[in-house]
Amino acid sequence: MRSALIADEVRVSIDCDADIVSARQKGRQLASQCGFPSTDLAVVATAISELARNIVRYAVRGEVILRLVDDNGKRGIEVVAADDGPGIPDIGLAMQDGYSTSGGLGLGLPGTRRLMDEFEIASSFGKGTTVTVRRWKR
Amino acid sequence: MDVTALDVIDSFATRTLRDVAHMIRLRGAETVIVGIQPEVAFSMVKLGLTLEGVATSLDLEEGLAYLNRKGNGSGYEVRTHRR
Numbered sequence: 177m178r179s180a181l182i183a184d185e186v187r188v189s190i191d192c193d194a195d196i197v198s199a200r201q202k203g204r205q206l207a208s209q210c211g212f213p214s215t216d217l218a219v220v221a222t223a224i225s226e227l228a229r230n231i232v233r234y235a236v237r238g239e240v241i242l243r244l245v246d247d248n249g250k251r252g253i254e255v256v257a258a259d260d261g262p263g264i265p266d267i268g269l270a271m272q273d274g275y276s277t278s279g280g281l282g283l284g285l286p287g288t289r290r291l292m293d294e295f296e297i298a299s300s301f302g303k304g305t306t307v308t309v310r311r312w313k314r
Numbered sequence: 315m316d317v318t319a320l321d322v323i324d325s326f327a328t329r330t331l332r333d334v335a336h337m338i339r340l341r342g343a344e345t346v347i348v349g350i351q352p353e354v355a356f357s358m359v360k361l362g363l364t365l366e367g368v369a370t371s372l373d374l375e376e377g378l379a380y381l382n383r384k385g386n387g388s389g390y391e392v393r394t395h396r397r
Contacts, residue, residue, distance in 0.1 A: 200322060218322065219353075221321065225324040226324050226325060229324065281328065
Protein backbone atom coordinates (compact mmCIF):
# COMPACT_ATOMS: atom_id res chain seq x y z
CA MET A 177 0.00 0.00 0.00
CA ARG A 178 1.17 3.49 -0.74
CA SER A 179 -0.14 6.66 0.85
CA ALA A 180 0.30 10.13 -0.59
CA LEU A 181 3.02 12.24 0.93
CA ILE A 182 1.72 15.47 2.44
CA ALA A 183 4.86 17.43 3.24
CA ASP A 184 8.58 17.08 2.76
CA GLU A 185 10.03 14.12 4.55
CA VAL A 186 12.41 14.54 7.48
CA ARG A 187 15.50 12.35 7.46
CA VAL A 188 17.54 11.74 10.58
CA SER A 189 20.74 9.73 10.34
CA ILE A 190 21.24 7.51 13.35
CA ASP A 191 24.58 6.48 14.75
CA CYS A 192 24.61 7.41 18.43
CA ASP A 193 22.28 7.85 21.43
CA ALA A 194 21.89 11.60 20.78
CA ASP A 195 20.48 10.83 17.32
CA ILE A 196 17.74 8.73 18.95
CA VAL A 197 16.63 11.75 20.98
CA SER A 198 16.81 13.97 17.90
CA ALA A 199 14.73 11.52 15.82
CA ARG A 200 11.97 11.29 18.40
CA GLN A 201 11.89 15.07 18.88
CA LYS A 202 11.51 15.59 15.13
CA GLY A 203 8.83 12.90 14.97
CA ARG A 204 6.94 14.51 17.82
CA GLN A 205 7.19 17.89 16.10
CA LEU A 206 5.90 16.50 12.79
CA ALA A 207 3.03 14.61 14.45
CA SER A 208 2.15 17.75 16.38
CA GLN A 209 1.98 19.74 13.09
CA CYS A 210 -0.41 17.09 11.81
CA GLY A 211 -2.65 17.75 14.82
CA PHE A 212 -2.19 14.52 16.76
CA PRO A 213 -3.34 14.68 20.40
CA SER A 214 -0.63 14.63 23.08
CA THR A 215 -1.18 10.96 23.94
CA ASP A 216 -0.40 10.05 20.33
CA LEU A 217 2.68 12.26 20.35
CA ALA A 218 4.10 10.20 23.20
CA VAL A 219 3.12 6.98 21.41
CA VAL A 220 4.84 8.04 18.18
CA ALA A 221 7.93 9.30 20.03
CA THR A 222 8.18 6.02 21.94
CA ALA A 223 7.92 3.96 18.74
CA ILE A 224 10.63 6.07 17.09
CA SER A 225 12.78 5.63 20.18
CA GLU A 226 12.48 1.83 20.04
CA LEU A 227 13.25 1.63 16.30
CA ALA A 228 16.16 4.08 16.47
CA ARG A 229 17.55 2.25 19.52
CA ASN A 230 17.51 -1.00 17.54
CA ILE A 231 19.55 0.66 14.78
CA VAL A 232 22.22 1.85 17.24
CA ARG A 233 22.27 -1.49 19.08
CA TYR A 234 22.25 -3.94 16.18
CA ALA A 235 23.25 -2.12 13.02
CA VAL A 236 25.44 0.65 14.52
CA ARG A 237 24.17 3.15 11.95
CA GLY A 238 21.14 3.78 9.79
CA GLU A 239 18.41 6.28 9.13
CA VAL A 240 14.97 7.24 10.37
CA ILE A 241 12.65 8.84 7.79
CA LEU A 242 9.57 10.69 9.00
CA ARG A 243 6.65 11.57 6.73
CA LEU A 244 3.15 12.93 7.03
CA VAL A 245 0.94 10.80 4.82
CA ASP A 246 -2.60 10.91 3.52
CA ASP A 247 -4.71 7.88 2.63
CA ASN A 248 -8.04 8.95 1.14
CA GLY A 249 -8.39 11.86 3.54
CA LYS A 250 -7.08 9.90 6.51
CA ARG A 251 -3.98 11.64 7.80
CA GLY A 252 -1.13 10.08 9.65
CA ILE A 253 2.56 9.84 10.28
CA GLU A 254 4.84 7.25 8.73
CA VAL A 255 8.15 6.30 10.30
CA VAL A 256 10.71 4.28 8.34
CA ALA A 257 13.73 2.94 10.22
CA ALA A 258 16.28 1.56 7.77
CA ASP A 259 19.77 0.17 8.17
CA ASP A 260 22.19 -2.01 6.25
CA GLY A 261 23.28 -3.89 9.36
CA PRO A 262 23.40 -7.64 9.96
CA GLY A 263 19.67 -8.22 9.40
CA ILE A 264 17.36 -10.38 11.50
CA PRO A 265 17.86 -14.14 11.01
CA ASP A 266 14.40 -15.08 12.33
CA ILE A 267 11.77 -12.32 12.18
CA GLY A 268 9.17 -14.59 13.84
CA LEU A 269 11.39 -14.90 16.91
CA ALA A 270 12.25 -11.19 16.91
CA MET A 271 8.53 -10.37 16.99
CA GLN A 272 7.97 -12.51 20.10
CA ASP A 273 7.56 -10.73 23.43
CA GLY A 274 10.61 -11.23 25.59
CA TYR A 275 12.97 -12.44 22.86
CA SER A 276 16.23 -10.51 22.68
CA THR A 277 19.72 -11.34 21.46
CA SER A 278 21.25 -8.42 23.36
CA GLY A 279 20.03 -8.94 26.92
CA GLY A 280 17.30 -6.31 26.46
CA LEU A 281 13.68 -6.73 27.52
CA GLY A 282 12.73 -8.09 24.09
CA LEU A 283 9.76 -5.76 23.77
CA GLY A 284 11.03 -3.28 21.18
CA LEU A 285 9.58 -4.75 17.96
CA PRO A 286 6.41 -6.44 19.30
CA GLY A 287 5.74 -3.41 21.51
CA THR A 288 6.17 -1.01 18.60
CA ARG A 289 3.65 -3.05 16.62
CA ARG A 290 1.17 -2.67 19.50
CA LEU A 291 1.82 1.08 19.72
CA MET A 292 1.22 1.83 16.04
CA ASP A 293 -1.68 1.14 13.65
CA GLU A 294 0.40 -0.42 10.89
CA PHE A 295 3.67 -2.29 11.08
CA GLU A 296 5.81 -3.77 8.30
CA ILE A 297 9.22 -5.33 8.61
CA ALA A 298 11.60 -6.45 5.89
CA SER A 299 14.97 -7.90 6.73
CA SER A 300 17.50 -9.94 4.84
CA PHE A 301 20.25 -11.70 6.72
CA GLY A 302 23.53 -9.87 6.12
CA LYS A 303 21.93 -7.02 4.22
CA GLY A 304 19.90 -4.96 6.61
CA THR A 305 16.50 -4.24 8.06
CA THR A 306 13.71 -1.81 7.23
CA VAL A 307 10.80 -1.28 9.59
CA THR A 308 7.88 0.88 8.47
CA VAL A 309 5.18 1.96 10.93
CA ARG A 310 2.20 4.27 10.63
CA ARG A 311 -0.14 5.90 13.06
CA TRP A 312 -3.39 7.44 11.79
CA LYS A 313 -5.19 10.41 13.24
CA ARG A 314 -8.52 9.45 14.71
CA MET B 315 13.82 8.74 41.11
CA ASP B 316 11.86 11.62 39.65
CA VAL B 317 11.05 11.06 35.97
CA THR B 318 8.63 13.99 35.60
CA ALA B 319 10.84 15.54 32.91
CA LEU B 320 10.87 12.44 30.70
CA ASP B 321 8.51 12.63 27.72
CA VAL B 322 9.38 9.10 26.62
CA ILE B 323 10.13 6.00 28.68
CA ASP B 324 11.06 3.27 26.22
CA SER B 325 12.19 -0.30 26.87
CA PHE B 326 15.80 0.82 27.32
CA ALA B 327 14.87 3.45 29.94
CA THR B 328 12.59 0.96 31.70
CA ARG B 329 15.35 -1.59 31.88
CA THR B 330 17.72 1.04 33.30
CA LEU B 331 15.18 2.08 35.97
CA ARG B 332 14.56 -1.56 36.90
CA ASP B 333 18.28 -2.32 37.10
CA VAL B 334 18.98 0.70 39.31
CA ALA B 335 16.06 -0.24 41.61
CA HIS B 336 17.37 -3.79 41.81
CA MET B 337 20.87 -2.63 42.74
CA ILE B 338 19.40 -0.33 45.38
CA ARG B 339 17.36 -3.24 46.78
CA LEU B 340 20.51 -5.38 46.96
CA ARG B 341 21.99 -2.60 49.07
CA GLY B 342 19.03 -2.89 51.43
CA ALA B 343 17.31 0.33 50.44
CA GLU B 344 14.04 1.19 48.77
CA THR B 345 13.32 2.95 45.47
CA VAL B 346 10.22 4.88 44.45
CA ILE B 347 9.80 6.11 40.90
CA VAL B 348 7.74 9.28 40.81
CA GLY B 349 6.26 11.56 38.18
CA ILE B 350 5.46 9.21 35.27
CA GLN B 351 3.34 11.43 33.01
CA PRO B 352 -0.08 10.15 31.85
CA GLU B 353 0.91 9.92 28.15
CA VAL B 354 4.10 8.15 29.13
CA ALA B 355 2.16 5.65 31.28
CA PHE B 356 -0.20 5.00 28.35
CA SER B 357 2.69 4.33 25.95
CA MET B 358 4.48 2.09 28.46
CA VAL B 359 1.41 -0.11 28.93
CA LYS B 360 0.79 -0.36 25.17
CA LEU B 361 4.41 -1.30 24.66
CA GLY B 362 4.15 -3.96 27.38
CA LEU B 363 6.61 -2.37 29.80
CA THR B 364 6.36 -3.07 33.52
CA LEU B 365 8.37 -1.80 36.46
CA GLU B 366 8.14 -5.17 38.19
CA GLY B 367 8.45 -4.87 41.94
CA VAL B 368 9.43 -1.20 41.88
CA ALA B 369 7.19 1.17 43.83
CA THR B 370 5.73 4.18 42.05
CA SER B 371 4.02 7.33 43.31
CA LEU B 372 2.22 10.17 41.59
CA ASP B 373 4.78 12.83 42.44
CA LEU B 374 7.77 13.62 44.65
CA GLU B 375 5.67 14.52 47.73
CA GLU B 376 3.72 11.28 47.60
CA GLY B 377 6.87 9.30 46.95
CA LEU B 378 8.55 10.76 50.03
CA ALA B 379 5.42 10.18 52.11
CA TYR B 380 5.49 6.54 50.98
CA LEU B 381 9.13 6.16 51.99
CA ASN B 382 8.43 7.80 55.35
CA ARG B 383 5.60 5.35 56.02
CA LYS B 384 7.91 2.46 55.14
CA GLY B 385 10.69 3.94 57.26
CA ASN B 386 8.50 4.39 60.36
CA GLY B 387 9.96 2.46 63.22
CA SER B 388 13.39 2.28 61.64
CA GLY B 389 14.09 5.75 63.01
CA TYR B 390 14.90 7.65 59.81
CA GLU B 391 12.97 10.34 58.08
CA VAL B 392 13.14 11.33 54.44
CA ARG B 393 13.04 15.02 53.67
CA THR B 394 13.37 17.19 50.68
CA HIS B 395 14.12 20.86 50.27
CA ARG B 396 12.47 22.61 47.42
CA ARG B 397 12.77 26.21 46.34
